[in-house]
Amino acid sequence: MSFRYLGITNCLFTRWHGETVQGVSCGDGYVDIGNCWFIDGNATVINLNGEHRFHDNRVEDYQQVVEDGQFVEATGVSRICNNTFTNIHGDAMFAFTGAYTNVDHPGYLIASNFFGCKAGRFAIYTAGAKHLTIVSNTFLNGGIFLGTAGQQGNDWNRDYLITSNLF
DSSP states (O other): OOOSEEEEESOEEESOOSOSEEESOOTTSEEEEESOEEESOSSEEEEEOSOEEEESOEEESOSEEEEEOOOSOOSSOEEEESOEEEOOOSSEEEEEEOOOTTSOOOOEEEESOEEEOOTTOEEEEEESOEEEEEESOEEESOOEEESOSOOOSSSOSEEEEEESOBO
16 A cells, blocks of 8 residues: 555554554655554554654553664655653564665654663664664663664664763
């Protein structure tokens, strides 16, 4: 399915089994998810490889928040801003894997979020991601792991800007 815009606003997703919002290609449009609550899920909240905006949401008691392979071209930078993430059960809240050298993926902006990590877990990990900006976030108990095992693409971790975060 191809679309210019898909908006999901003011929704409650609870006890979701499987990927909550998923799509391997967003065509030439983008997905906007705002002011929603995601409570008690056993997979990822968003698994979108095209451009998406995820803002002003609350996610708690989920397996993972984001999984993105960066293997399709997007029309713009994906933005994950002003969210609260807490009590995520998996090893990492965000997993960026599978960047490809022949795909012009514009990257991610992760800004002004609260990451309430479980002890010994990571908020963000990368295994072949590019064009990643992480700015003005608060990390409680967890941090960022760059270059983890599990590389899926043929590109490497590159073009990162990480600044003004509180750990």
